[in-house]
Amino acid sequence: MSDGQAFPESCFASVLAVTADCVFIIKDQCIQYVSVGDEVWLQPDSIRGVSIENLLSETILTTLREQVSSAQASGDVSKARYIFRPEHLPELKNLGLSETIWFETRLNCVDASTYVWSLRNINERKKLERKISHQAQRDSLTGAYNRRALIPVMEQNIAQAQRYDGICSMLLIDIDDFSRVNDDFGWDAGDQLLRQIVTSLYQMKRTADFLVRFGDDQIGLFLPETNHEQAVLAGERARRLVSELDIPSASGNVSCTVSVGVSSLSGPEDTAAEMMKRIIENLAIARHCGGNRVEGDS
Ligand SMILES: Nc1nc2c(ncn2[C@@H]2O[C@H](COP(=O)(O)OP(=O)(O)OP(=O)(O)O)[C@@H](O)[C@H]2O)c(=O)[nH]1
Numbered sequence: 001m002s003d004g005q006a007f008p009e010s011c012f013a014s015v016l017a018v019t020a021d022c023v024f025i026i027k028d029q030c031i032q033y034v035s036v037g038d039e040v041w042l043q044p045d046s047i048r049g050v051s052i053e054n055l056l057s058e059t060i061l062t063t064l065r066e067q068v069s070s071a072q073a074s075g076d077v078s079k080a081r082y083i084f085r086p087e088h089l090p091e092l093k094n095l096g097l098s099e100t101i102w103f104e105t106r107l108n109c110v111d112a113s114t115y116v117w118s119l120r121n122i123n124e125r126k127k128l129e130r131k132i133s134h135q136a137q138r139d140s141l142t143g144a145y146n147r148r149a150l151i152p153v154m155e156q157n158i159a160q161a162q163r164y165d166g167i168c169s170m171l172l173i174d175i176d177d178f179s180r181v182n183d184d185f186g187w188d189a190g191d192q193l194l195r196q197i198v199t200s201l202y203q204m205k206r207t208a209d210f211l212v213r214f215g216d217d218q219i220g221l222f223l224p225e226t227n228h229e230q231a232v233l234a235g236e237r238a239r240r241l242v243s244e245l246d247i248p249s250a251s252g253n254v255s256c257t258v259s260v261g262v263s264s265l266s267g268p269e270d271t272a273a274e275m276m277k278r279i280i281e282n283l284a285i286a287r288h289c290g291g292n293r294v295e296g297d298s
Contacts, residue, residue, distance in 0.1 A: 016035035017035065019037055019118075020037045020038045020121075021038075022038070022103075022118070022121075023035045023116065023117070024116070024117045024119075025115075025116050025117075026052060027114040028114075029051050029052055030049060030050065031047050031049065031051075031055075032049075032114075033048070034047060034048060039101075041096030041098065042092075042095060042096065043095050046095055047095070055089075055091045056092075057088045059088070060082055060089075063082060064080075066080070067079075067080045067107045067117075068109065071108060072109050075109075076108075078107050079107075080105055080107070081122075082105060082119075083100060083102055083103075084097060086098060100123075102121070102122045102126045103121060104119075105118060105119045105120070106118050137149040139212075141191060141194060141213070142194055143198070144198050144219070147212055147213075149212060150212045150214070150220055150222065157222065157224045158270070158271070158272050161224070161265055162265070162268050162270075166265060166268070167226060167227050167265065168223065168225065168226060168264065168265050169231030169262060169263065169265070170222045170223065170276075171221040171231060171235050171262050171279075172214060172218060172219075172261040172279045173197075173221065173238055173242070174218045174259045174261075174283055174287065175193075175194075175242075175256050176256060176258060176287070178190065178193075181193055181254055181256060185251045185252065185254050186249070186251060188250075189249035189254050192249065192254070193245070193256060194213075196247055197219065197242055197245065198211070200241050201219060201221065204237060204241055206223075209221055209222065210222040210224075221238070227264060228262070228264035231262050231264055231296070232296045235260040235262045235296070236260075236294050238258065238260060239257070239258055239292065239293070242256065242258045243256075257291055257292035258292070259286035259291045259292065259294075259295075261278075261279045261280060261281070261285075261286060262294060262296040263279040263282060263297050264296075264297060282295040282297065283295065
């Protein structure tokens with residue numbers, strides 16, 4: 001900084017006071033100074049002079065040591081992310097840490113024993129990221145995962161099945177004549193039927209099974225560690241379950257049937273794409289034969 005731009009030392013405290021980040025100045029592992037920023041739960045008077053080793057967990061301290069080393073080695077600002085959980089940080093919990101906080105931090109060394117560590121609360125950003133990721137992977141009507149979410153799950157499970165037992169299957173469940181439900185009972189009743197089918201299948205499935213809204217009137221159910229015979233039985237259970245639904249609507253009770261295509265991994269050369277192709281062919285046969293039917297690999 002040139003002389004003309006000399007920063008008035010009296011302004012340093014004001015700069016810290018206006019920043020939303022929480023800033024620590026740490027010397028010989030002791031907190032020399034803290035500006036709490038938006039972390040108003042933190043009580044500066046209670047932690048000034050305290051050793052960070054008494055305040056932070058071993059996991060956080062390990063990352064912090066690495067961050068300090070990195071800043072020392074590069075002579076530059078070093079960044080790291082931390083999760084502060086009240087249950088892992090009893091001292092901070094006593095001070096008022098009441099919820100899990102994600103911090104994005106920057107650290108700069110002043111000299112060999114002193115560094116400045118600033119912590120930015122990114123909980124809001126994390127929440128938004130989770131919401132966007134949730135929306136990207138979920139169907140908004142039924143809350144089930146969507147087709148996009150299925151692909152990696154299927155590929156990962158198929159790769160795993162090929163390394164170990166080689167077994168997994170998938171069902172594609174298609175509502176017969178769904179447009180008739182919309183036409184005769186209204187779109188709301190159609191929506192309600194879709195939701196109820198997803199809820200019933202969700203209750204039927206095993207924990208490890210992965211259920212998705214595959215298309216407009218199609219539900220996919222990926223079944224890890226399930227052979228073809230078991231998968232066809234699961235398809236039959238799903239078919240029967242849906243046929244027993246009877247949903248009241250303003251225009252009368254709504255019921256429907258489904259056609260189910262089933263396919264199972266057929267060997268080490270098989271792929272998710274090939275399996276999906278067979279499922280769609282089997283589903284087409286089930287529909288062609290009049291619906292309300294389960295069709296598996298021949
Ligand atoms: N209620 C409701 N209907 C939807 C939704 N998404 C798509 N649809 C309707 O679902 C219907 C699907 O029609 P098709 O794919 O021809 O299926 P189908 O009438 O069951 O015919 P088949 O499959 O040949 O028995 C269309 O009328 C779409 O407008 C939704 O979210 N809610």
